[in-house]
Amino acid sequence: MATVEAHGVHLMGSINLPTTSDVFEKVPALLPNRLRRMPDGETGNRAQFIGWQAANFAAVPEVLTRRGTSHEKFPDTMSLTRDQILATEQKLPELQTRYEEFALESYTLFQEKKAHGNIPPQMRFQVSLPGIVNVIAALIAPPFQTVIEPHYEAALLRSLQRIQDGIPHSELAIQIDCALEIAFLEGVAPLVPYFEPVLPGVISRLSRLANYVAEDVQLGFHLCYGDREHRHFIEPTDMGLMVEVANALHKSVKRPVQWIHMPVPKGRMDPAYFAPLKNLEWKIPELYLGVVHAHDEQGTRERIATAHQVVEEFGVATECGMGRTLPQEFGTIMDILRKVSKPVV
DSSP: OOOOOEEOBOOOSBOSSSOHHHHHHHHHHHSTTTBSEEOOBOOGGGGGTTGGGGGGGTTOGGGBOOOOSSTTOOOOOOOOOHHHHHHHHHTOOOOOOOHHHHHHHHHHHHHHHHHTTSSOTTOEEEEEEEOHHHHHHHHBOGGGHHHHHHHHHHHHHHHHHHHHHHSOGGGEEEEEEESHHHHHHHTOTTOOOSSSSHHHHHHHHHHHHHHTSOTTSEEEEEEOOOOGGGOOSSOOSSSHHHHHHHHHHHHHOOSOOOEEEEEOOTTOOSHHHHGGGGGOSSOOSEEEEEEEOTTOHHHHHHHHHHHHTTOSOOEEEESSOSTTSOGGGHHHHHHHHHHTEEOOO
């Protein structure tokens, strides 16, 4: 049987290297002509996804959850009156997500590395932003979620606008990360969605953020099953829910979507896992499947071959960002990504 090669590589956002400069110098050389866009690696405290956003609420720490140490230990709820909740809301300062600060600083370095030839001239700079649900569900205690959400959404949109004002649109790509949205839709206990019905609520929130992205800026979605402590928050039965979300986004987002990423667990090489891809109602310009796992080139190739039975063209990626991956696994992941893909630029 002929070897099946994937069409290019996609990086989610976080990369297990010490600095942004390391990312911009090392990654393009290790993945020659495989990438259409590139993140800054979300190094430092950003490697833990949205945990660093808790600093937004330093003035009102009572709104924050006491985050658990595993998927089985979610924070307790509190019993508060409506008046107490609204009184706390009044103390909330204007939130500053700081996503634009990191993006604009990294873009300056991105330009320098392009000028020096480290980054190809056609490469776009990728900025990942969380869907609003992630911050609200993970960091905000249930009694405050509905009152805090509009404040955080407004802050995130301000950050997005500043990013778009500060980076040429022809150089920019925005990825929306969807993790707790998937957890809500999968019914992961003991998480309780703070809105009903869940699927329309998830899609409307993602679409509001997506529709704020200028049409000449590239847009994509990372559908995520988590990797906290290198575990999913639930094991996907198959790709059915991800396909349902992708189809719903296609109907709701009023601007082009360039790519969607869907994870593939290491143990899933069976056709049943990939079969729902047949139900995609639109041709995603760039579909990326998270088939690449460290130290598992053979398994990666088997997952690619199985997926190819269902969908003819797709690129490859890891399941999630690499920020929480062991540093010693960086090399094997880059090596596998390169070996199983072919150039696209």
